[in-house]
Every structure is written in structure tokens, then in C-alpha cells.
Amino acid sequence: MSRQVVVPFGPQHPVLPEPVHLDLVLEDERVVEAIPRIGYVHRGLEKLVEKRDYKDYIFIAERICGICSFIHSVGYSQGIEALMEIEVPARAEYLRTIWSEYSRLHSHLLWLGCFADSMGFENLFMQSWRIRESVLDVLEETTGGRVIQGSCKVGGVRKDIAAPQLEQMKEGLKTLQSEVDDLVAVFSDEPTIKSRTIGVGVLSKDEAWELGAVGPMLRGSGVRKDMRMLGYGAYEHLDFKPVAHDAGDCYSRCLVRAEEMSVSIDLIRQAIDSIPEGEIEVKVKGNPDGEYFSRVEQPRGEVLHFVKGGGKKNLLRHRVRTPTMANIPALVKTLAGCQMADVPVIVLSIDPCIGCMER
Amino acid sequence: MRKEEQETIEVTLQTLASEVQKQKDLGSRLVQICCARIGDDFELHYSFEREATDSPFKFTDLKLVTDGGSPIGSVTGIFFAAFGYENEIADLYGLKIEGNLLDFKGTFITTSVPYPFGKPAVTKKEGTS
């Protein structure tokens, strides 16, 4: 009869990008169950709707998270635009899509680096982040900020990209594609990475759907669902197919994210080729009234922005449900029964972004 | 811009469990549970999504309005994934939810002011800048 020991994991841990706590109940080296604790970075941002009007609130919505900030602002703007029946011009939709896909690229490169670091492969971590720098340079040249872009607003976008700069971005995509291909080849073929991720943290298709998993966690278990299929933004005009793998372990989730990077590069190329001319914003008058759930695809999964307006310039409620919050039950399920040395790999494979989970 | 078709069903404290079970039988997944304080009442939204014949992303929302007096039955027996959202609502709004399978009893999100979202406006404590 083995003894049960409780080992705390986090909030300070070398592999965790952001603080979360897990109480691991261990028997010898096997995890019997894991109990999560959150609340280390709760800022109560949603209460600021009472003080700021809905047009200025976009600056706060962007700063919920540092990695996925642009897509938060797109989700919020789309929610308000749906409530007030605003038609955003087509050029603004394409520009939002281009910046969202660059955001997704830099987030996946960041994750690949952290994933390699969780296995101890620091050289690969540094190489991934070196490639990520070129994506951040493009974001800074076109919007002014590396991580907080500040270019989306209710009714359109703030800045335009001129045609010669779009051509330069397209040229840069070629070098980026070849570097990403080299990097992905290491992740998919290296025997040490494979031996640490194949068969680890298995989540079956039914369990993933029932526990409410989203994003690559769901697509790594074989369910082909992606919020970009809803057709918001410019996605209804672009040729897009979601990536899914069937095994349900950490290796297939890694492959899903790696292949999504190539899909993003292809989407940016298509968007630059077919971007229409025109205005980039419309004037917004009046106040929002009613409620709407705006769903957008972040790099980590489906994010939901619930906006409820009462006819005044302050919203009644703004709620953000981030993908990490939806993946926590799936994490608790996959951790049960694994070895203690696999815990960092499994925790990283849900792509934890605790800053936006707790707002 | 494409606006999604979203269906809203009003429920009461008594019919909540049966409506949630209906959604589970249809094969939905739980998307989120949200709480809003409108005036003196609390409004809860239970959102589900399923694959239906008319659309692959059919979104249904159950809306429950309560004054916070009586406790709300937990849905973790039907959807285990609800434990996080229900703990968060109990900690931030001060509503009582009974029957939660993984109940943190008020320690999920600890704030210096208890139930900050349940009050209309939080005033600063004396002595803090």
C-alpha cells in the first residue's frame, strides 16, 4: 500500500510563463489527481466598464493579455459592432485579419519555445524566439507596438498599410516560411522530443468534447472545429481549412500548432493578394443596447466576449471567457495517471495564458 | 461582418437543471457561465454549443434572473467543466451555489475586498493610494 504525498507545483516554476498552482497528489512517482488553484494575477479589469465609455474601453480590452492582445481587441470590437449594427469597411476587415494572423504566428512561436524549454531543450527555445523577432518587427513597423498593437477600434482600424509595405511583408514571408519549416522539422522528427511527448497526456475525442476543451487541445484529439470557420472578418473570402490530428496526446497538439503556423503564413499571403482599396473606418454614433456573445479564434482556442449595453455610454457588463479557462478541466483530467516528470510537458501543452484567464 | 444567430431561452431556478440536461442530451458542450449585476438583480447566462443540422456552430444561451436570495443548484453533476465558472461566480458576486462537486469554499479567487463585483461601486480603503 503506497503512501500519498501532496507536492505543490507553481506558482513559481521554471517552465511556467505565468503563475498557476497545482496540488499534485502523488503515489510514488505517479500522479493520482491534481487540484488547480488560480487567482495570482486577478486584476478585476471587467469592473472598469463602469468608469470608461465603450469607445475608450478598447484600450483596456487590449491589455488583458500580452501575447494574444490584438485578437482580444478584435473580439470586443466585433461584439460592439454587432450590437450597434455597424458595417466595417472591407479593407479594415482584411487588415484586422492580417494582423490577427501575425499575432497567431508570434504566439505559436512563443509556445514552441516554451514547450522546448519545458523538456530542457534550451537551444531550440532560443532559436524559436529568434525567428519570432522577425514577426514582432513586422508588427512594430506597421502598428507601432511589438506586443500591444493599439490599432483596432470600434468601427475599423486606426492605421493603414501602404501598398509597397505590403509587398515587403510578402517578401519577408518567404524567408519566414523556410525558417519555420526547419524549426517544425526538428519538432516532428527529433527522437528525444518524440519519446517525451508521444502517448503522454492522452485525451480522447469524447472526453475533449464533454469537458469543453477548445483550440489545439480539441483539434489535437480529432475534432475539426475552429472558430475561424464562422467566417468573421475576412475569413469568409479566404480559403481556410482547420488542422486536426487524431492521437490526442502532447505530440499531436504540438503538430497541430506547428502546422497552423504554415496555414497562417498562407492566409496572410492570400489576404495581401486580395485586399481591396477603400476606407479603414466608419464613424460611430450612439450607444450600444442589448446583449451579444462575440466568438473569435485566438491562438489558444475560442475566446468569447459577452457585451451587454443599456443605452448609455458605459456598458452594463463585459465578460471575457478565455480558452485557458475552458481547458483547465481537460488539464485536470489528463494529469490523472501520469508520471511526475511529465507534468511540465502536459501543463505546457494546454498553452496556459493565466494573465488573460484571470483578467 | 457576419452576425451569428444566437438563441436565448429564459429559465427559472426550478427549470435550470432540466434545461441543462436537455442540452446535454442534444450533445452540446458547455461554453461558459457568466453573471452580471443589473440593478439589484443578478443575471446568469449558461451558454452551450452543438452541431446541428442547420448550422455546425449552433449557439444556445439559457438566461436566469435571480435576486440572489435563494441558492442556485450546481450543474457540475451534468457538466463537470462548470466547476471553475461556478466557483468564480460565488467568489466575485457572493451568490450561493450548492452542490458543486469541486467547491473551493470561497478561496478560488481571493480579493482584498470580498465580493467586489456584487457591489455597485467599490470604494478605496483608507490609507491606500
Place this chain on the structure above:
Amino acid sequence: MGVFTITKMIVKSLIKGPDTRRYPAVPAKKTPLTRGHLVIEIEKCIYCGLCSMHCPADAIVVTKAERTWHIDRFKCIVCGGCVEYCPKDCLHLVPEYLAPQEKQQGDTYTGPEPVVVQEPVPASE
């Protein structure tokens, strides 16, 4: 399937040199659109207070009577909202980052004295 992929990356970086910038010997990378800090042309300001009303961080304080415009640099998040709301276009974001400060000391700018036009005295009848 690639062989020696990491070795190739390492050899390339040995030949090319380090990828990181030797800051502060080499100045930081800037683009024309980089949001460094906020400057004001105080001569054009009409002290309407729109920038202060719409600041998400409450960093700007405008007093019309004394003609001062005060910004708390620690609170400013350099979002650019005030630049859009200003009716006289006197606020700009420039790419230079400010030097680190230890104590919070905002910047106050006082506008010029208003020019008083003397009414010509009507000639007495």
C-alpha cells in the same frame, strides 16, 4: 526529414555573429510608428480637457484657469487615445523612449499668457 538541422543553425549563427543587439552601446531599434512617449505643443492647446476625460489611465490633468497641462508619466500607457480626441492636434507620440526614473514626477506645461486686445476708446461726443 532533415538531418543536422540544429547543427546548421548553430554554424550559421557562429559565422554571422550574435543575433541580439548590444544595447546600450547600439541604440534600440525604432520605427517611425513606435509609440515612445507623449509630447504636447502647449501654444496650440485650448485647455478643453477632452484628453483628460478620455484617458483610460487618468494620467492627464488639465486646469483651464491656470492654463496648465500635467501628465503623470508613470500612469501613461502610451495608447494614443488622447492624440485622436484632441481638437487642435497638439498632442503627438514620438518614437524616443524616456530614461528610467526613480521617483514619480509628472511633467507640467504652462501655456503662454493670453494676448489681450485693447479696445479702441470711442471718441467722446
